[in-house]
Amino acid sequence: MAEHIITDDDIIALLFARREDGLEQVAKRYGRDCHRIARNVLGSEQDAEECVNDMYMKVWDSIPPARPKSLRSFVLTLTRNLAIDRLRVNRAGRRIPADICIPLSELEEHLEGIAVSDERMTEDLRRIINEFLDSLSKKDAALFVRRYWYLDSVRRLSEISGYSENNVYQRLFVMRQKLRDRLIKEGYEYEV
């Protein structure tokens, strides 16, 4: 008798067939990861939960027609974007302290004078950021991504990595500086 393990493709197929158990599978497989990243951004369990629910809705609306290559990456990215958007709304309503998303703020500081907002540069930016990550050691790359994509706290990174918090700060600082240098070298001149 043929048994079948539910794969990402199966989940996508369920969603294409408009079957709600596809969402259940998404929740089962990726719900916890998504909740964690939403909580990192929003700093609130309740907001994170609502955000993840929004993500399910978004998945339902997006697939079909979208057929993501990696469902995990797709749902994590959706969650992250939704969480950041929600953070902005919350901030506007002053429901949360302004500095709650510290990772993005500290990266932003190093991008002062760098122009990265032109839509035409998207592909180039993609190449630069990924080449930059390629140039890092695996550990540093993991630190960078955890900090600026997953928006983890330095304390959490210290726990994960075994580095002291100071060491984590220092490494992140050097990486931000390297990224800035690379952007400048690639011609992303200072804004006037």
Next chain:
Amino acid sequence: MKQNKARRLTEHLDEKYVLMAAYPEAVFRKHRHGLLMKRILIVAACVAILAVGMVAVLLPALRSDPGVATDPPETQSPLSPDADWVEDPTIVKVQRLSASRGFDEGDGYTLPDPSVSVDAVRAIMGERLILLRFTCRDGETITVTPSADGALVEALQQELNGRPYWHIAKSNESGYEMANEFLNVNSKEELARLGQSVTLTEDTVLLWQYPCYPRACVQDNFVDFTITDSEGSIKGGGSIYIGGLDLTTVSENKTYYSASRGPSNVNLNAAYRPVLLGAYRYAEGTEVDAETHAQKLSALREKAAQARAHLFDDLSDDDFRLSYRVLLYKYGTDMKPGISVTTLHADPAYDRYAVVTAGKEQKQFFLYDGTCQPITEWEIYTADEYGYTVTGKLTLADGTVVMVDINDPERMYEIILPNE
């Protein structure tokens, strides 16, 4: 504060980095292991220097004036907050066991303070037993009451495949021999009995068979227990943390085979990381109120949770190899010719059910089943660069098709894909 540029830039990260960073513990494992060793060496060196220094200082002094009275040893004030507290709720990392090596008596951890009543702790992962040895003081009778609440009970209600037991056992030469079974939970009705107390006299061993196989039960679960005396006064307590590598799978439809247990709907070949346990006992004659007791338990849990982050620090490569054993199941037959990818290890215990083991250094899969079938074809549906998540299909030389699904963020896999 604007964060548009930072957001825009990080949005362009390749998904391979997102997936890689989803499992940072695996990335940093080696570093942390090395760091731990370094710290141990530094501490050892400091202790040695200190010891030499003390001998150098004290020896001449004692020789020159042996009659000088020394200050009496400092005693702890009975009024200090923790005076009644045998303060060593050390989180004990319990011995790791593997199915192949069995239970090694000499390799376990014990609580460092002999006055702590839980004086030996063992976990037998293969048999899913947690042994708590409570040695009572002379002539004393204590009662141990586990509190099974929250996530654990919820998980048990969902997964009544779980069969938690309290056993009372006596130690013998070969270890522990189970005596009368105390509790056996097979239904929701019986679940309520889980919190039932067991009364122990001296040198009694309490075995708690943890229902390891419901997946939910082995992730971030704590079970507290309280020790009371015959008067009902709280005498101590502890918190057991159960967690770590849970590679079990449960299915209503699939049948797994285990060498020791035969067919089951539960994959029991999983490798478990051990149990962490913190325990304490109050000094004799101390009366502790329930609130203080609850606070102590809470503190213990917190320490256990912190220690969880280092659960994998002391594993060797060999242990990882064992831990990566993942049971797969036969999917069907679909004869397809192909190339032989690797030489396989034979393990008759697994019959024709394939077990994939990713060795840490080998950079390839080993597949072993009863017939030692080579993998002839790989079809990976999804896999990140580092092999932390893999779904796919293996075709063996005899046409057997094996489905692979390794995809759980809470697990610590390091499956290395074969070179294309």
